Amino acid sequence: MAQLIQGSIPLLISLPHNSSFIPESLQERMQTSARSAPDTDWFVDQLYAFAQEWGASILTPSYSRYVVDLNRPRDDTSLYPGQNTTGLCPTTQFDGSPVYLEGREPTLDEIKLRVEQYWEPYHQALQDELDRLHQEFGRVVLWEGHSIKGENLPYLFDGVLPDLNIGTADGTTCLPHTQQALTDVLAAQDEFSWVVNGRFKGGYNTRHYNDPAHNREAIQLEMAQRTYMDEPRRAFDHDKAGKVQLLMASLLQTVL
Numbered sequence: 136m137a138q139l140i141q142g143s144i145p146l147l148i149s150l151p152h153n154s155s156f157i158p159e160s161l162q163e164r165m166q167t168s169a170r171s172a173p174d175t176d177w178f179v180d181q182l183y184a185f186a187q188e189w190g191a192s193i194l195t196p197s198y199s200r201y202v203v204d205l206n207r208p209r210d211d212t213s214l215y216p217g218q219n220t221t222g223l224c225p226t227t228q229f230d231g232s233p234v235y236l237e238g239r240e241p242t243l244d245e246i247k248l249r250v251e252q253y254w255e256p257y258h259q260a261l262q263d264e265l266d267r268l269h270q271e272f273g274r275v276v277l278w279e280g281h282s283i284k285g286e287n288l289p290y291l292f293d294g295v296l297p298d299l300n301i302g303t304a305d306g307t308t309c310l311p312h313t314q315q316a317l318t319d320v321l322a323a324q325d326e327f328s329w330v331v332n333g334r335f336k337g338g339y340n341t342r343h344y345n346d347p348a349h350n351r352e353a354i355q356l357e358m359a360q361r362t363y364m365d366e367p368r369r370a371f372d373h374d375k376a377g378k379v380q381l382l383m384a385s386l387l388q389t390v391l
């Protein structure tokens with residue numbers, strides 16, 4: 136239900152929306168447009184492969200966020216009250232259209248089962264690995280790696296999303312000097328647009344797995360997919376990715 140690659144530095148990179156896999160029995164209940172899991176954080180495992188070589192731990196899921204969203208609380212409390220967002224077992228796509236065929240949405244019992252089968256193992260692995268690294272190094276950083284289509288998603292945001300969006304729940308999930316150092320790295324370059332705690336302030340995982348006073352920090356990086364993808368072809372663009380990976384590497388160096 137989750138794949139953990141254990142590393143040797145105090146950094147865990149969690150990529151909860153990396154998989155696009157939806158079992159066929161579930162796909163059959165979905166709209167045609169939803170079956171290819173269009174709201175996947177495409178190729179983020181490939182994007183962060185360099186950090187695995189450094190010795191970072193990497194956690195990836197087996198299933199699409201359409202099965203269960205691993206970056207939502209198990210009781211499905213809204214992350215952004217008053218704004219559109221998608222839920223624990225999403226019934227709405229990012230473009231506002233339905234995920235399921237009419238009347239085929241999951242029941243409450245089915246949602247509970249998905250939490251037990253898919254959500255819990257991911258979160259158990261996340262907690263255990265953070266504890267292991269914290270015990271070994273006396274500190275740990277959770278880096279939540281995400282990506283999203285950066286424009287034409289009026290259901291979720293107006294206009295164009297900056298290339299890089301750092302989320303620390305308004306400065307509460309990491310130490311002040313860490314956020315300042317990340318901001319300094321972003322401000323020192325002008326190739327990529329960026330914001331800290333803009334529309335995306337960090338999802339459930341960033342907000343839940345942190346305790347800065349005890350050297351447990353959490354930071355989310357939401358990236359616009361145009362920075363590393365050929366979006367119309369839904370393909371990884373190595374040339375583009377190479378450039379943004381240099382900046383990602385600087386950000387990760389900073390938190391280490």
Ligand SMILES: [Zn+2]
Pocket residue numbers: 151152176280281282
């Ligand atoms: Zn994501």
